[in-house]
Amino acid sequence: MDKPNSPQEVEPNKTPKVLDWISKNIWIFAVFFGACVFFGFLAPFVSAKPVTASWNEGGYWEFSHGDRTDFGFGMIFGQGSALVWPLLAAFIFVLVGIILSVLGMKFPWSLTAAMIVYIVAGIFFLIGASFYDYANCLHIVGGQAFWDYMKDYRSNSSSRLGGGLILSAVFAFMGALAAFSAAFDKEKMSIRDMTEIGILTAAAIVIDVFVHYVIPHIPGQAGNISIATLPLFIIALRHGPTKGFFASGLVFGLITCLSDGYGFFLYPLDYLVGFGSCAILGFFAPIIFSPKAKTYNLKGEIAIFVGVILAILFRMIGSMASSMINYGYTFQAALITNAIYVPVSGALALVILMGAYGPLLNLNRYFQSRSIKAE
CATH class of the missing domain: 1.20.140 (Butyryl-CoA Dehydrogenase, subunit A; domain 3)
Known part of the structure; x- marks a missing residue:
């Protein structure tokens, strides 16, 4: 029955x-x-x-x-x-x-x-x-x-x-x-992706710790000049904006916020938005890693330039907003306290990325990311 x-x-x-x-x-x-x-x-x-x-x-x-x-x-x-x-x-x-x-x-x-x-x-x-x-x-x-x-x-x-x-x-x-x-639900994360993203994120953290504890603080600035964003930009290029934001804004941002010791109240704007902005470069990956691109080319270099400049702009927005909301700065004071280290750090990463464009093309040709293929 x-x-x-x-x-x-x-x-x-x-x-x-x-x-x-x-x-x-x-x-x-x-x-x-x-x-x-x-x-x-x-x-x-x-x-x-x-x-x-x-x-x-x-x-x-x-x-x-x-x-x-x-x-x-x-x-x-x-x-x-x-x-x-x-x-x-x-x-x-x-x-x-x-x-x-x-x-x-x-x-x-x-x-x-x-x-x-x-x-x-x-x-x-x-x-x-x-x-x-x-x-x-x-x-x-x-x-x-x-x-x-x-x-x-x-x-x-x-x-x-x-x-x-x-x-x-x-x-x-x-x-x-x-x-x-x-967006993240639509992404597939392979073992290779996790390994590469983990290594590059760890490299960014090591650079950040070195700068934080070794290089003297710039007077009048909210942070130090650093190329810690360079590995984060590479993640965005290799794996697209969604995984790029996950690695830079969530993982790297959270770890560095805790290690810096300034307080978690700074995380949303200075770290999540500030470093998460590196993911913007991932939107330009299909142009930068176009199948027609075999070596250095003007179209790819322009795409890198525009993507990094936009990332710098968004990081400035997050850092200035943090200064105004968390510390009560005026717009002018917030601009001044972030006017050196954010643009200069971004410019250094930009120069290195544009210089390393050829090797990055070769790397992506032999070890192409699934995220870029999908786009």
């Missing part, structure tokens, strides 16, 4: 199907969280004291402020304040991230691109109060004397981040996580 199916026998078979559907459709969550970013429109973006300025007899601007006021999403269109264009750009980034997430069904690389634009948008939301001060001070005093008055303006404005931008930032970062999960 056959036993009737019990709930205990049927239920376990349903769970794997649900999990399997989720794993295959994580891109939908990236789209969903991206759309949820716009729920931030329902709450104030910034709380600040409106600032007015008058030209006094001494020949300079004098600020005064009114009562604290909440400013909503209208500020990104210039309503109630100057046009805060960086926040408008951030919401446009989110729309781009949504489109890229949908395209991820056909083009896996677009999910990694969606993750990057979501992260940038989230950072912009978190420093939205500074953008508000920047836009309004610039509107009042003009560009010529802007930096002379920015600190005084901020002390009068006393701007604070509102619930709307915080909510938008949270959803943007959740969208980034979903996009990365979807």
